[in-house]
Amino acid sequence: MAASHIDTGAGVHKFAVRELSAWYGAKRVLHAINLDIAANEATAIIGPSGCGKSTFIRCLNRMHELVASARIEGKIRLHGADVYDGRIDPVLLRRRVGMVFQKPNPFPSMSVRENVLAGLRLTRSLPESGSDEIVERALGRAALWDEVKDRLDDPGVGLSAGQQQRLCIARALAVNPDVLLMDEPCSALDPSATAKIEDLIHTLKQSYTLVIVTHSMQQAARVSDRTAFFLSGALIEFSATDRLFTSPQDSRTEDYITGKFG
Amino acid sequence: MGLCLLAVLLPLGLLLLLLGAVARDAAVRLNLDFLLGYSSRHAAHAGILPAVVGSLLLITWTAILALPAGVGAAIYLEEYGRGGRIASWIEINIANLAGVPSVIYGLLGLGVFVRALGLGRSVLAAAATLALLVLPIVILSSREALRMVPRSLREACYALGATRWQAIWRVVLPMALPGMLTGSILALSRALGETAPLLVVGALTYVTFLPDGLSGPFTALPIQIFNWVSRPQEQFVRNAAAGIVVLLASMLLLNALAIVLRHRLQKRPS
Numbered sequence: 444m445a446a447s448h449i450d451t452g453a454g455v456h457k458f459a460v461r462e463l464s465a466w467y468g469a470k471r472v473l474h475a476i477n478l479d480i481a482a483n484e485a486t487a488i489i490g491p492s493g494c495g496k497s498t499f500i501r502c503l504n505r506m507h508e509l510v511a512s513a514r515i516e517g518k519i520r521l522h523g524a525d526v527y528d529g530r531i532d533p534v535l536l537r538r539r540v541g542m543v544f545q546k547p548n549p550f551p552s553m554s555v556r557e558n559v560l561a562g563l564r565l566t567r568s569l570p571e572s573g574s575d576e577i578v579e580r581a582l583g584r585a586a587l588w589d590e591v592k593d594r595l596d597d598p599g600v601g602l603s604a605g606q607q608q609r610l611c612i613a614r615a616l617a618v619n620p621d622v623l624l625m626d627e628p629c630s631a632l633d634p635s636a637t638a639k640i641e642d643l644i645h646t647l648k649q650s651y652t653l654v655i656v657t658h659s660m661q662q663a664a665r666v667s668d669r670t671a672f673f674l675s676g677a678l679i680e681f682s683a684t685d686r687l688f689t690s691p692q693d694s695r696t697e698d699y700i701t702g703k704f705g
Numbered sequence: 706m707g708l709c710l711l712a713v714l715l716p717l718g719l720l721l722l723l724l725g726a727v728a729r730d731a732a733v734r735l736n737l738d739f740l741l742g743y744s745s746r747h748a749a750h751a752g753i754l755p756a757v758v759g760s761l762l763l764i765t766w767t768a769i770l771a772l773p774a775g776v777g778a779a780i781y782l783e784e785y786g787r788g789g790r791i792a793s794w795i796e797i798n799i800a801n802l803a804g805v806p807s808v809i810y811g812l813l814g815l816g817v818f819v820r821a822l823g824l825g826r827s828v829l830a831a832a833a834t835l836a837l838l839v840l841p842i843v844i845l846s847s848r849e850a851l852r853m854v855p856r857s858l859r860e861a862c863y864a865l866g867a868t869r870w871q872a873i874w875r876v877v878l879p880m881a882l883p884g885m886l887t888g889s890i891l892a893l894s895r896a897l898g899e900t901a902p903l904l905v906v907g908a909l910t911y912v913t914f915l916p917d918g919l920s921g922p923f924t925a926l927p928i929q930i931f932n933w934v935s936r937p938q939e940q941f942v943r944n945a946a947a948g949i950v951v952l953l954a955s956m957l958l959l960n961a962l963a964i965v966l967r968h969r970l971q972k973r974p975s
Contacts, residue, residue, distance in 0.1 A: 509863060511788050538866030548857040550876060562865035565875050611861070618865055 457482040457622060457652040458503060463517035465498050465507060472498045474677045475517065485644055485653040487667035487684065489660055491704065495676040496656045500624045503654065504540040505533040521622075538566070540622040541615035546631050547607035549599035549614070555582075555591050558599040558610055562618035577617055584650075585613035586643050605636025609643065616651075623647065625655045629662065641666050660700055664688050672696045724953075730946035739947055743913045744929075748940030753948055755912040756929035759828070760897060760955075762916055763925055766832030767839065767896050772889055774836070775843030779885075782844070783851040784873055803841035810838045811905030819906055826907035829919040834902050839892040846888020850881040883970035890963035894956045900927035926952045 458480035465473040472495045480486050488496040501507040502515055505526065519526040526536060549558045559578045563569040570577075578595065582588040587609040591602065599610055608628060615623060625644075629637040644666045647653060657663050663670050664684060671681040672693075680687060680696040691697040698704060742752015778795075786792030814834025824830035854877045862872035909924045910932040916923040926948060933945035 504864065506860065506863060509860075534866050534868050536866075537864055542864035544857060544860065544864075546857060548855075548861045550858060550861070552879060561861075562867070565862055565865055565867040565871045567871075614861075614865065 456480065457521065458654075459518075459520040459523075460503075461518040461520075463499075463502060463515060463519060465495070465502055465515045466513065467510065468512040472676050473502070473515075474675075476678045478671060478678060478681055480652065480654060481669065482652050483648055483650070484668040485648045485655060485666050487663035487670045488654065488656045488673060489658070489663045489670060489699075490673035491699070492658065494673040496673045497626050499673065500542075500626060500654050500656055503622070503624060504537050504542055506537070506542065508533070534566075538562075538618050539620050540624060541618065541620035542624045542626065543608070543611050543615055543628050545627040547604055547611050549602075549607050549610050551598070551600050553599055554596045555599050555602070555610060556595040559613050559617050561614055566618070568618075581613040581617040582610075584616050584647070585609045586639065586646070587613055603636070605632050605639060608632060608636070608640060612640075612643065612647075620651070622652045622654065625653065627656050627658060630658060637662070660688070672699060674699070727946045727949050730943050731950045734943050734947040735950060739944075740951070744911050745913075748938060748944055751933075751941075751944055753926065753929055753951060755915055756924050756926045756948070757951070758915050759908075759912075759923040760926045762828050762919075762923065763832050763835060763903075764893055764897055766828065766919070767835040768889070768893055770833055770836035771839050771843050771892070775840050775889070775892075776847050776885060778840075778844045779847030779851060780873060780878075783848050784869065784877070799841045799844055803845065806901075807838055807899055808901045808905060810834055811902030813837065814902060814906045825920065826909075826922055827920045828916055828923045831903055831906045831908060831923070831925075832919075834906050835896040835899060838899065838902060839896050842892040842895065843889050846892070847881070847885045850884025850888065851877065853884060854880045883967045886970070887963045887967045890959055890966070894959040894963075897956055897959065898927055898952065900931055903928055904931070926955075 456479045458478075460476055460478040460480070463473055463476040463478075464471065476499060488499060490496050498507060503519060503526070507513050507515060515527070521536075521540070524531070550561055553561060556578050557564075559581050560569060560574055563574075563577070579588060579592075582591060587606060590606060591597075591610075594601075599607065602610060608631075612623070612628075629640050632640065641662065644653060644655065648668075655663075655667060667684045669682065670684045670687045672679045672687065672691075672695075674695055680691060680693045682692070687696065688700055691700060739752050740757070741754050742750065743755055745751040778799075782792050782796060786795070811834060814830060814837065818824045818830035818833045819826060822830075824833070858876055858880070859872050862876050863869075867875070903925055907922075908928045909922050910928055912922070912924040930945050930948040930952065933941045933948065936942070
């Protein structure tokens with residue numbers, strides 16, 4: 444897969460998901476999902492725990508298959524190219540489709556700077572010079588530069604939880620992805636750290652395509668352009684975020700967003 | 706609770722008593738001449754230099770043979786083969802091997818290394834035998850150390866576009882290293898004290914020379930001690946006591962090194 448691509452601008456589909464089903468062993472966790480994810484937008488995935496929302500985004504960067512006995516059926520296209528094509532190296536795919544996890548997971552033995560550069564070091568693609576610029580740019584994009592510029596050599600795990608999560612975002616951005624998947628990125632954070640990440644999401648979507656799994660409907664309403672509601676592994680409703688929250692078409696969506704269950 | 710305390714204090718007390726007796730016997734002979742001397746028919750002139758050098762050489766080669774194989778096996782079992790049929794079959798066998806008496810390993814070494822591979826009664830044959838003996842321990846402790854590395858960090862690596870091997874080499878192994886090191890040193894300190902397999906493989910008991918390379922005959926500390934203990938003269942028994950003190954001291958030193966290393970490496974940046 445070529446690392447460079449033509450930026451297709453807003454409104455164009457980044458991911459086209461067709462009839463996607465996923466299993467862990469004999470347990471089916473996704474049922475024939477059809478979903479288009481638009482470029483340079485934030486798409487939120489909401490639904491009660493265990494509805495398959497995390498599994499869904501893990502299929503997008505082929506992290507799902509890292510679990511033994513996991514498998515999928517159906518098609519996922521990224522810019523028209525089949526993500527599960529045998530000729531596509533999942534490792535290269537993951538450099539284009541970055542991921543941030545539920546719990547901040549900076550590498551404990553590395554400094555702030557080393558954490559940002561970890562992706563490039565791991566994959567031996569760190570250029571000879573210019574690493575300082577990479578660090579500053581990635582931390583800047585993650586809105587963390589001003590807070591850590593004087594302690595780049597301190598351990599990454601010494602930062603606050605919110606800063607650690609933004610460090611993980613910087614680490615993901617440093618490998619130059621064009622999609623960023625976020626799996627409940629604020630669930631381990633306090634409200635003020637959450638607010639910072641949400642602000643960041645607004646800025647990031649100008650340059651990246653974002654897919655955010657969240658258990659908080661308020662968060663989905665605040666940060667996303669479109670929202671998908673999952674229930675028991677099926678996609679129930681997918682539409683513009685304001686529409687989904689103000690006039691849901693499906694009664695199950697309405698029950699969920701009005702707090703009748705979940 | 707009183708009973709439990711007794712259960713701890715009684716063996717500890719007996720051990721101290723025993724060590725005290727050994728140390729008293731050893732006191733007369735523990736000097737530089739003893740440490741730097743060679744075997745002799747006269748107890749008062751006999752020293753343990755060939756045994757000490759032999760043991761050092763053995764341990765070094767045991768480490769060189771057992772550690773890469775053990776760590777490699779642990780990485781395979783923990784990171785690649787997990788859950789597979791081959792891996793679980795190997796796993797059961799390793800657990801069983803850890804319980805096999807050391808004499809059996811000696812016989813295996815005699816059959817395979819000394820005879821079949823034609824290494825003779827050499828340092829190399831003995832080191833290979835000891836390496837087999839400690840391999841299960843090295844594998845088990847290395848796996849334990851690998852398992853301590855949180856899954857979330859591996860996932861972080863994969864999400865950054867790292868291959869499995871890159872994740873292992875750059876993130877998992879460095880984090881597992883302190884645990885692996887500790888386990889390996891403890892395994893080696895066990896090898897240092899092994900006597901039975903060396904007797905079977907054919908260590909000498911009366912050596913007036915230093916081991917000449919890897920293919921030559923040799924002796925080791927436990928063998929020398931065993932030999933002296935079985936002599937009727939009381940003076941030789943004193944030699945044995947002094948040898949025991951030297952052996953125990955080096956084992957304690959190794960174990961202390963393991964503890965210090967673990968502490969140091971774990972405290973690093975994290």
